[in-house]
Amino acid sequence: MxxxxxxxxxxxxxxxxxxxxxxxxxxxxxxxxxxxxxxxxxxxxxxxxxxxxxxxxxxxxxxxxxxxxxxxxxxxxxxxxxxxxxxxxxxxxxxxxxxxxxxxxxxxxxxxxxxxxxxxxxxxxxxxxxxxxxxxxxxxxxxxxxxxxxxxxxxxxxxxxxxxxxxxxxxxxxxxxxxxxxxxxxxxxxxxxxxxxxxxxxxxxxxxxxxxxxxxxxxxxxxxxxxxxxxxxxxxxxxxxxxxxxxxxxxxxRGARIYCELLGYSATCDAYHITSPDPDGKGLSLAMTRALADARVRPEEIDYINAHGTSTPYNDKFETLAIKKVFGEHARKVMISSTKSMTGHLLGAAGGIEAVISVKTIETGEVPPTINLETPDPECDLDYVPNVKRTAAVRTVLSDNLGFGGQNAALVFRKM
The missing domain is CATH 3.40.47.10 (Thiolase/Chalcone synthase)
Structure with a gap:
């Protein structure tokens, strides 16, 4: 495509x-x-x-x-x-x-x-x-x-x-x-x-x-x-x-060094609850779907997702559900990690440092881990790159974030 x-x-x-x-x-x-x-x-x-x-x-x-x-x-x-x-x-x-x-x-x-x-x-x-x-x-x-x-x-x-x-x-x-x-x-x-x-x-x-x-x-x-x-x-x-x-x-x-291309973006709202994400993952899945469409990228082209992954009981399972809805069978093949396991949750700055991580992942081919993933939640059953970084060919990355009020946002980056 x-x-x-x-x-x-x-x-x-x-x-x-x-x-x-x-x-x-x-x-x-x-x-x-x-x-x-x-x-x-x-x-x-x-x-x-x-x-x-x-x-x-x-x-x-x-x-x-x-x-x-x-x-x-x-x-x-x-x-x-x-x-x-x-x-x-x-x-x-x-x-x-x-x-x-x-x-x-x-x-x-x-x-x-x-x-x-x-x-x-x-x-x-x-x-x-x-x-x-x-x-x-x-x-x-x-x-x-x-x-x-x-x-x-x-x-x-x-x-x-x-x-x-x-x-x-x-x-x-x-x-x-x-x-x-x-x-x-x-x-x-x-x-x-x-x-x-x-x-x-x-x-x-x-x-x-x-x-x-x-x-x-x-x-x-x-x-x-x-x-x-x-x-x-x-x-x-x-x-x-x-x-x-x-x-x-x-x-x-101007002869600038280029890290990668920013291909797509979308913003949606759950319109569900001021603090709890939609249990069906509707708003987040729509944000990811629209970001992919904006980027003209098929779901199976995504190599890595930097997930919101807050370590809260609700977010992680609902985010997993949203990823499955958007990516189908590819959800089990795409690498996913939550770097909040290392950085903590920077609230309004979270998407900034996670965008930097997404860009560096494309540049280096090094996929960051989700640390402290020792007892997987049965409802969170995807490849979260547990505990140790992984070297892989990474061409296209999606990064997503959610906010109180039901706000969702997603970005798609691609190697030039």
């Missing part, structure tokens, strides 16, 4: 990551392939009264090494992550803004929650010291579009720029909408992805009250176990994953 889009073709030319497993793409990717786990006991606040006391924190991190210390003080932790990952991606793409039409370079970087640390710290200031002690930078620091604004200011990029908020599908939507911007002729280059920093007292209290997070506090490295019969909830991570997308003609004209 012909796989060339009727629109402008869009390629990936730059990658950036800040996460628990590495503050840059090479370190992050090496840790992923080694099956390392970035989850440990939370250190950013006292967790002794919380049912979940573990998380995938970005440790040994000093944003002032990567951005103006004044901007560090004025902005939230989530913004630090996104700004630095975006700078990495732009440098990786060797994008020279002095040679670009700034009106045709855009930025779409989303966050599922935004500046939680800012909200909590400034609320404490209000209660303890009064309204005059609330920072004048509070509002810009907490809003979810600020990463994109700062990145655009840094680059001088005047093209399409807005934030995306769709819970844990945020970054995937941001990348997909950036694809549409280039296809539609509104930009030549888009810097896109997600950033999140919600390992905070209030955020943890809320998720713990929902009973959504793992309570396997004694074994943090083993707590995230997607598709395993003994999974008991997700473990939060933090960080950012950013891509640089370009039209193929623009990338070729």
């Amino acid at each position: 012909e796989t060339v889009s009727p629109h402008k073709r869009v390629v990936v030319t730059g990658l950036g990551v800040v996460a628990s497993l590495g503050h840059n793409v090479p370190d992050f990717w090496a840790s992923i392939l080694a099956g390392k786990c970035g989850i440990d006991r939370v250190t950013q606040f006292d967790v002794k009264d919380y049912t979940c006391q573990i998380g995938a924190e970005v440790r040994d991190w000093d944003p002032a090494q990567h951005m103006d210390p004044k901007e560090v003080r004025r902005n939230d932790r989530y913004t630090h992550f996104g700004f630095v990952a975006a700078k990495q991606a732009v440098a990786d793409a060797k994008l020279d803004m002095a040679k670009e039409d700034a009106d045709r370079v855009g930025v779409i970087i989303g966050s599922g929650i935004g500046g939680m640390w800012t909200i909590e710290n400034q609320h404490k200031n209000l209660l303890e010291r009064g309204p005059r002690k609330v920072s004048p930078f509070m509002i810009p620091a907490l809003i979810s579009n600020m990463v994109g604004g700062l990145v655009a200011i840094e680059l001088g990029a005047r093209g399409p720029n807005f934030g995306v908020v769709s819970a844990c599908a945020t970054a995937t939507h941001a990348i997909g909408e950036s694809l549409r911007m280039i296809r539609g002729g509104e930009a030549d280059v888009m810097v896109c992805g997600g950033a999140e920093a919600s390992i905070t007292p209030l955020s943890y209290a809320g998720f713990c009250s929902m009973k959504a997070m793992s309570t396997n506090n004694e074994n943090p490295q083993k707590a995230s176990r997607p598709f395993d019969a003994n999974r008991d909830g997700f473990i939060m991570g933090e960080g950012s994953g950013i891509l640089v997308l370009e039209s193929l003609e623009h990338a070729l004209a």
Whole structure:
């Protein structure tokens, strides 16, 4: 089947990551392939009264090494992550803004929650010291579009720029909408992805009250176990994953190194429940089906799926069901993994780092594992690349994410 889009073709030319497993793409990717786990006991606040006391924190991190210390003080932790990952991606793409039409370079970087640390710290200031002690930078620091604004200011990029908020599908939507911007002729280059920093007292209290997070506090490295019969909830991570997308003609004209092509995207809604996925997998299966159709790719052409795979009882079995619906007999042949077993769940940034992983899988032919898969759930009976990476010919990859509110998103990448 012909796989060339009727629109402008869009390629990936730059990658950036800040996460628990590495503050840059090479370190992050090496840790992923080694099956390392970035989850440990939370250190950013006292967790002794919380049912979940573990998380995938970005440790040994000093944003002032990567951005103006004044901007560090004025902005939230989530913004630090996104700004630095975006700078990495732009440098990786060797994008020279002095040679670009700034009106045709855009930025779409989303966050599922935004500046939680800012909200909590400034609320404490209000209660303890009064309204005059609330920072004048509070509002810009907490809003979810600020990463994109700062990145655009840094680059001088005047093209399409807005934030995306769709819970844990945020970054995937941001990348997909950036694809549409280039296809539609509104930009030549888009810097896109997600950033999140919600390992905070209030955020943890809320998720713990929902009973959504793992309570396997004694074994943090083993707590995230997607598709395993003994999974008991997700473990939060933090960080950012950013891509640089370009039209193929623009990338070729400037002699850019091309990682792969971004062929397809779709966004759907379950229209079922605010937190629980549809038990029939309708919305997710529709998103995957439409993404494949957008990419003009047959289901049997997909070599690898980077699954949402949250390690929650519902998500993993319903996602498995959706994959079976879309892929039929091929579902048992396609390689699938949940890298959240290693990175934790980065909420709105999850799709960003998982897109980076998808691209690196195509580039290297190394398929990341799902670690901690020791007792397979009978309802999760596909090939999840258990525990050890696999070397394989990987040409076409699908990455999917789901979010509270019923949002679903899927991307399809292909080797050039």
